[in-house]
Each structure stands twice: as C-alpha cells, then as structure tokens.
Amino acid sequence: MRAALYKQLGSIENIVVEDIASPSAMAGEVVVSVKAAGIAFPDVLTAQGKYQYKPELPFSPGYEFAGVVKEVGEGVTQFKPGDGVLGRGHQGCREELAVNAKQVWKIPAGMDFGVAAGFGMNYATTYHALKDRAEIKPGETLLVLGASGGVGLAAVELGKMIGARVIACASTREKLDTCARFGADELVNYESQDLRAEIKRITGGRGVDVCYDPVGDKYAEPAVRSMAWGGRYLVIGFAAGEIPKIPLNLVLLKGCALVGVFWGDFARREPEKGYRNTEELIRLVAEGKLKPLISAKYPLERTGEALADLLTRKVQGKVVVTVRH
Numbered sequence: 001m002r003a004a005l006y007k008q009l010g011s012i013e014n015i016v017v018e019d020i021a022s023p024s025a026m027a028g029e030v031v032v033s034v035k036a037a038g039i040a041f042p043d044v045l046t047a048q049g050k051y052q053y054k055p056e057l058p059f060s061p062g063y064e065f066a067g068v069v070k071e072v073g074e075g076v077t078q079f080k081p082g083d084g085v086l087g088r089g090h091q092g093c094r095e096e097l098a099v100n101a102k103q104v105w106k107i108p109a110g111m112d113f114g115v116a117a118g119f120g121m122n123y124a125t126t127y128h129a130l131k132d133r134a135e136i137k138p139g140e141t142l143l144v145l146g147a148s149g150g151v152g153l154a155a156v157e158l159g160k161m162i163g164a165r166v167i168a169c170a171s172t173r174e175k176l177d178t179c180a181r182f183g184a185d186e187l188v189n190y191e192s193q194d195l196r197a198e199i200k201r202i203t204g205g206r207g208v209d210v211c212y213d214p215v216g217d218k219y220a221e222p223a224v225r226s227m228a229w230g231g232r233y234l235v236i237g238f239a240a241g242e243i244p245k246i247p248l249n250l251v252l253l254k255g256c257a258l259v260g261v262f263w264g265d266f267a268r269r270e271p272e273k274g275y276r277n278t279e280e281l282i283r284l285v286a287e288g289k290l291k292p293l294i295s296a297k298y299p300l301e302r303t304g305e306a307l308a309d310l311l312t313r314k315v316q317g318k319v320v321v322t323v324r325h
C-alpha cells in the first residue's frame with residue numbers, strides 16, 4: 001500500500017510517498033481502508049519536531065481519517081467490514097491503517113468521507129473548549145482569534161449554535177467574509193485595526209466573556225486586556241509562532257481565568273466523555289446543524305503541499321488529503 005511518510009523530523013519538506021506493508025488487525029483493533037485524511041496545524045508542528053507528541057519514525061501525517069472498515073480484530077464487536085467510519089490515529093495519510101477500535105466512530109450513511117475526515121479534531125477540540133472548559137452560556141460574548149482557520153471557524157460555528165455573540169478576528173477581508181458566512185456577529189481585522197480598541201467599541205467597554213485563542217503571539221496580551229470580569233481565556237495553541245508571556249497582574253485585575261485546552265490528553269484521560277462529545281458532533285453534522293468548511297483537497301502525492309499551505313496560512317477551514325477515490 002502507499003503511504004506519505006516522514007523518516008526524519010525537522011522540516012515538512014522531508015516527506016516521501018512510498019509503498020509499505022499492509023497492516024493486520026490485532027486484538028481490539030480495526031483495519032480501515034482510508035478514503036480521506038484530515039490535515040491540521042499539529043501535523044506541521046509534529047513534522048518540524050515542535051509538537052508535544054513525538055511519533056515513532058517513520059510516521060504519516062493526518063491526525064484524523066475516514067474510510068471503510070476492512071478487517072476487525074479479536075474482541076471487536078461494534079464494527080464489521082464495510083462500515084463507514086471516521087477515526088483518529090496520527091497516521092491518516094496512508095491507504096490502510098490499523099487503529100484501536102476505541103478511536104473509531106461510525107458515520108451516517110451518505111456522509112462525505114472528506115467531511116468525515118475533516119471535522120473531527122477541530123470540532124472536538126472546540127466543543128471541549130467551549131462546553132467543558134469555558135462552560136459558555138447563551139448571551140455571552142465570545143472572541144475568536146484566528147477565526148477563519150480550522151479550529152477558529154469551528155469556534156465561530158459552535159459559538160453561534162450555543163447562542164453566544166461572536167466576535168471573529170482574522171487578517172484579511174476574504175477570511176472575515178468567510179467568518180460572516182458562518183455566523184459571526186462582529187468582524188475585526190487585527191492586522192489593520194487596533195484589536196483592543198475594536199473590542200472595547202463593540203462591547204461598550206465591558207469586554208468579552210470568553211476568548212478562544214489558537215494563535216498566541218502578539219494578539220494574546222491585548223485580548224487578555226479585553227476580558228470582562230469573570231471571563232475565561234481559552235489557550236488553544238500558538239499558530240502565530242511565539243508563545244506569549246502574559247503579565248499575571250492582568251488576570252488578577254480582570255478577575256478572569258486562563259484555561260488550558262489540551263483535547264488530546266482530555267480524550268486520553270476521560271475517554272468516555274471524549275467519545276460522547278464526538279458522537280454528539282457527528283449527529284450535529286448529520287442533522288445539518290454544523291457545516292464544516294473543507295476548503296481544499298490534495299491527492300496523497302501532494303501531502304507535503306497541503307502541509308506547506310497550512311504553514312503559510314493559504315487555507316481556510318480544513319484541508320483534506322484524498323487517499324483513495
């Protein structure tokens with residue numbers, strides 16, 4: 001079978017596409033014939049050797065995937081060959097993948113494999129952040145930084161579904177237009193506008209109840225300064241590069257909380273809750289209440305290009321690698 005592989009870390013350019021042996025299902029596993037794999041920013045960081053997860057080499061990018069069950073291992077009763085599934089296993093960009101059955105979910109008949117592969121990680125991270133960590137309530141104000149990216153757009157959509165007033169921040173008019181299509185109430189271009197001044201204007205000086213921050217860097221401090229009393233600042237990631245250093249006196253003066261969101265470890269430590277969250281999200285997509293944006297699809301041979309476009313912020317929403325047609 002074919003697989004996109006990294007044999008050494010350090011650069012996204014190190015990727016190759018080669019033939020490797022097909023896997024067999026061990027006890028508790030399923031083998032999936034992969035149709036599509038979702039690419040996310042952690043794939044870029046992993047390839048660069050900068051992510052908290054350090055894979056065994058060689059490894060394939062693609063933290064999530066969708067396809068058809070080919071084989072089930074001993075003890076697996078919830079799946080059978082032919083079932084359409086989505087899952088997570090860190091190795092999605094390969095034609096076949098053996099994965100623990102507890103990391104796999106059935107998808108409704110007719111769900112597009114690209115959509116199935118492209119919404120899980122972004123929406124699961126965001127659902128956990130807003131529901132479990134921030135406990136956001138209808139009527140509260142949600143500030144989303146990097147709002148046109150994968151997790152950012154999920155935050156816009158889920159925030160609106162929950163009933164929040166959403167302020168979307170991005171770097172171009174085109175990206176902000178996308179946020180508006182997904183329901184954002186207010187738009188801020190934080191490259192050409194003063195972020196703190198705009199938030200003060202939009203909220204009448206009150207500030208925001210929840211900030212969803214997957215970018216960090218220079219945007220973090222003005223966002224913390226814009227928190228309302230009792231607000232929750234969600235630390236999602238640092239896509240803009242630098243990990244910010246926040247003066248802790250701001251947290252004291254605002255009476256706000258800095259809240260870490262590490263969905264991967266949440267899913268490992270609280271597997272039943274994490275599994276239920278994903279089941280709820282699959283239902284919401286199937287019902288049309290969530291409509292993930294898949295902005296680009298790349299064949300397996302162009303996996304490196306998909307990662308490069310993510311790194312240079314050329315894409316909105318999610319990018320997907322088509323593994324099998």
